[in-house]
Amino acid sequence: MAVRGAPAIAISAALALAVELVNKGGGSQFSSAKEAQDAIDAKLDYLVTSRPTAVNLQIAATRLSAVAKKEAAVEGGSGLSVAIAVITAADAMMKDDIAANKKMGRIGANSVMAELKARSPGRGKARMLTHCNTGSLATAAYGTALGVVRSLHESGQLAHAYCTETRPYNQGSRLTAYELVHDGLPATLIVDSAAAALMAQGRVDAVVVGADRIAANGDTANKIGTYSLAVNAAQHGIPFYIAAPTTTIDPSLADGSSIPIEERNPAEVTHHQGQQVAAPGIDVWNPAFDVTPSSLIRGIITEHGLIKQRDSSIDVKGFLKQQGLLDLPDNGAENGHSMPSSVKGFRALDVNTVVDYLAERRDLATRVGPSGSHASWQVREVGDGNINYVYIVEGPSGGVVVKQGLPYIRIAHDWPLTQERVRFEADALREQARLCPEHVPDVFHFDAQLCLIVMQYLPPPHDVARRALTAGRTFPKLAQHMATFMARTLFGTSLFALDAKTWRAQLARFQNGQICQLTEQVIFTDPYYSAPVNRHTTPQLDSLAAQFQADVPAKVAATALKSRFMERQQALLHGDLHTGSLMCTEDTTYVIDAEFAFCGPIAFDVGKMIANLLIAYFASFGLETAEQPRAKQRQWLVQVTADMWHLFEREFRSLWSAAVKEGHGGELALDVLFGPKAPAGTQTLEALQDKFFRELLRDCLGYAGAVIIRRILGIAHVIDYESIKDVDARAAAEKVSLQVGRSLLVDAPAFESIEAVIAHVQEVQQ
Template sequence: MAVELHTLKAAGAAFGSAQEALDFINKTLDFLVTSRPTAVNLADACNRLKAVAAAAAGAAGASAVGVCGAVIEAAEAYLADDIASNKAMGAFGAAALLAAVKARGRGTAGGKVRVLTHCNTGSLATAGYGTALGVIRALNEQGKLEHAFCTETRPYNQGARLTAFELAHDKLPSTLICDSAAAALMGAGQVDAVVVGADRVVANGDTANKIGTNALAIACGHFGIPFFIAAPTTTIDPDLPTGEHIVIEQRCHTEVTHHKGERVAAHGVEVWNPSFDVAPGGLIEGIITEKGMVPKKDGAYQIRSFMFKLGLWQPPTGQSLEDAEKSTLEAQHGFRALDCDSIKHYVAARPPLQQRVGPPASVETWTVREVGDGNINFVFIVEGPAGALALKQALPYVRCVGESWPLTQDRVRIETEALAEQAAVCPQHVPAVYLYDKAMCLIAMRYLAPPFLILRRGLIAGATYPHLSSHLSAFLAASLFHTSAIKLDTTAFRQKQAQYANDEMCRLTEQVIFTEPYITADNNHWTSPQLDADVADLQSDVAAKVAISRLKAAFVGRPQALLHGDLHTGSIMVTEQETQVIDPEFAFYGPMAFDVAKILANLLLCYFSLDGHEAAAGAGSRQAQREWLLATIRDTWSGFVAAFAALWDAHGGQGDLYPEALAGPAGGAVLAALQADFFAQLWGETVQFMGAFVIRRLVGIAHVADMDSIEDADARAACERRALRFGRQLLVEGSGGGAAAGAGAGFASMEALAAAAAAARSS
């Protein structure tokens, strides 16, 4: 900067006018900012100098010499302020490091400390003393520095070229190490604290700094070493809520592939060379500024309050300081809700994901869509020149309700593990998962690109899918059989029950399926007033309440297999040839009939909705689809039973529920009788569960678009009334007592059920 100032001073007289000088200064400062766009304080300093220049140029009698002189004077004052700021920071930082080291029982016998730093933050990077290196200088001035370690800071070697020079120049006891040696040095007990600088600190304490900083923070966390950030308040950006919003610049690939102008890396290899990374605020012991340490409350940084009290920041219009701090609280603990902008930078910072979308330099050209049309989560599609990804993030509440209905984010872990279980036994019908981020409650997976679409949308549009029944049968049989005690020994079976204990999601199901539709509840809604009398009848129906209570007991107390838990037409994606099952966040160990019935009930709801769609498109226009739906319901059930029985014959003796010593060999009379009893009970429960699912989608909190998309309210109500009455019939009359009692009562077979559905639809 000093060279530029002298050049400016000498050139002042050469400018033809004050405006010409102003234009030159603005252009030069703008170019300077591009050298380090992540560094918020560089942009701040340049903006301040531009403001000085503009004021000087706008003054009466302004001249080029006057404009240049004003900028030089302001820059020299800035220089003096920066040195004073750095020295204050050094004093605050030295005290904080010594206190943290002492609290951890670290340091040498003489009370001295061994400190590691990264990149260059000294006189060559600042005005003349340094930020993080200023803390080390302050420790040395107090006689408290035992040793300083600096990393080489690959790939540009700022540590080896600059920091090592400064340490040697000041004759400080110091050692240069490779970046990759830092963890080993910590493990050897040679590091008491780490202090680094920052290019940007955001509202939750996340800090962007030279690449390699995050690795140091993680290593410090592992070894119990305090990790500090030293940065002026001009580096703090309270407007950015989390580190995911920081744009990380990519540097030239030749820094990695070449040495002294000669290529050392193989031709054709891709290079990912970010200039910075982001250390999470949760890993940072303290943030040192020239105004003191940023305060913490309950372990969370109060950055916005700190900057507000200094008069350096104001909350957005209409938001209180308390609300502003509250909005970053979750992020302090590793979670931050992403949006269509920040999700791009999340992907770009993770090479396994970034490589599927496009080069990091292309990130601003990527497109993002939020496509989650469910009631619970957000789903982002990120597309770039190399491809696309689907990313699903779970917020800590029910999306369609809001923060008044909190919901566990552990459902993301359960969903990820359930997808792995399902993919292991039925990979052709489960999308590949590329990443599970526990802290961010996020899954990244294969994007099922068009012509894939949500099954429900295709059905509403009138489509049919010739392979759907066989695909659903295969998925249901494989996922349910292989996780049951028919296949597993009871030790493994109980371990899996514990693994998939999904209490909050199950309690949600118990509330919205088994309770609320049958009582007066705020969440309920229906087509009113057309269905008011029908709903009143349902909510005073003793037989329905007895039947739904019996089903709830099965849901709560019969852990037969790992269920998808929410297998409806909105959680299946299809093409003419493929079927992919997604979204098992409700996965838990429960009665097998629950999964089987849920998808069949959703197909049945579509069947009953077709009269309403025909009202707009013309009578008979959906007849072929109507016939296909009933055939798909029948074939899904029969195909599931056949596939499950085949797996049982092939693998059943391995499990403890029906051991071969008891059941005998496949094809034997005993096993045949056990299977017949099992499927008879499963059928009866499936019929009843189908009724429960139909009812909840017409009366409860979450409906289906099959019905809701019928614009004419009377036509919609007519479809819903037929479906509601048939759902009640399934629920109540479907109760049987197993094979001996003819489970399914009035529905002895799926053929009988399909015929009854056709009759109900025509009534």
């Protein structure tokens, strides 16, 4: 926060690079043009990682990199010529920013006054409210939103300016108030929470704020508190404007849900002038920014004109095209992807650099050890899954988990995979923690640039459930814990709990397209043909694999499930819920690894859990030894499978019935239809619930069968089977699993209860 304001961040970065080039020889320090280009690119990549929300920085780096590349390609170019070109371009950026701000101020002042006069003919002056700091201290000079206020004052059209203090960092009271007093503008400072009251008294004519990033649809990220101002302005019929240069627009992002949000040091909230003022031990959520949807924004003021809202959206991309300004890579926003497969500025961490990353961030470092202790921290990479790298970092004060997503599948480097999955995981974990905090780890930090999250460390005796089950352990509370987690998170994100508007916003937020495509391929497609990535125990399962590729009923059933998987958007799913996604002790269960989160069929999450408990059951026969019999564990596995289903159904029904009875249900749980006062309401609700759970069990079993099959015939196997060292014993366990898996896939409607499934499993095994 030493440098703040998106334009100022970009200009400071550009000028810092220029100063370094001058101070270290002006380019003569490089032996060639190529060496200069490479050194400049490395510096720019590093600078971009500092502030991921402010897109101006990334754009400035991209343009300076292009300047270096172009000059390096010139015949006879040298390190000196490349450095001079970059220095000149950085200086031009500063001058262009000042000119753009003044032009933006005039455009904004004219737009505000035109609307005011249209509403109140004869109106000569405006009373303006602004937030954060967007003036000379946040730009090269003059300012963006504050530039609009300055322009109104210079033209004699400013009646009064109000600035919020902008908690918790007080940019408004420390910086904006200073600039207003310095320039002699009529101004008043208010606390953030007084804005609505000021509007209610009719003392605000328009609100104008800045932006750190603007998505293609006009959704805008700005200092925390901006969204509240926009909501209050809409309530009071006050026009709300964004003022920002076009360098703040990121057309690669389809909407604001993909904008990375930095989180600040908790001490900004808990301390004042170094003294703690909040209760010790209280958790803190301190986001630096929020996102205002375009539906609340009257228009975006740029140096090229006003981009007006039409039909609750703002066609930012269309405006850029009209102005000939769409010179940035699209990164596939029109195809539903908001980040490239390899994010600019991304660098993969290792056991050494992950320590440096944490040590540079005080709020994270203090969770591991006191200042200066990082040399003693212990790091180990524990990502035993197929997708990501996971580091556990421990020190004198505790530990954290750092999870980073690379632009490919870990077990198949030639299989690209969007790194945006990390954002989906962070968002999903936070949403699930809201609904079921006792079974979800805390997320401390999300870094969009490096595609990583920092989470709560679950120390021993916590263990990955799959690994523990393979070793022969049991967890007495697993059924209750998983039933609670699934019921609360699936109910709470469904139309049984949500209104239509909130539900549709959730669908837009979790469009995890590439990850879903991966699931669709490996579960519902690959096992049923000779996919190049398939593998199985050979030669023991060769004939069975061939049979599945020619199995018409299995293919038909898998395709029908795939259709429901793609078409049903019932709730926010974990998406990859299995025993490898659980950290357990005798008394606790935590659900991790939510990068597959998406809105889909409720049965998929539940079915995956059923499948993985059955996988552990089948594998136990191959893992059993004279020294370690597994009969008791097997009895527990089938019992926990049945108990989990019944407890899940009971909890889900209870939440559903309570929502109807208390009148706070969603679109599918309306008290006017199903409540006690509705004609036949209670009977209707019970009939609806019975039908829902009959169909849900059918689909759960179908998905369970498909998951069992893919874990044996597809690309990604599991340690349950792989730990069986005797190949023939492993194949025997897998053959039984495939038989049961096919029964569940093809004949799911024939099983009227979970007990019927257990009976079938035991019969086939015998």
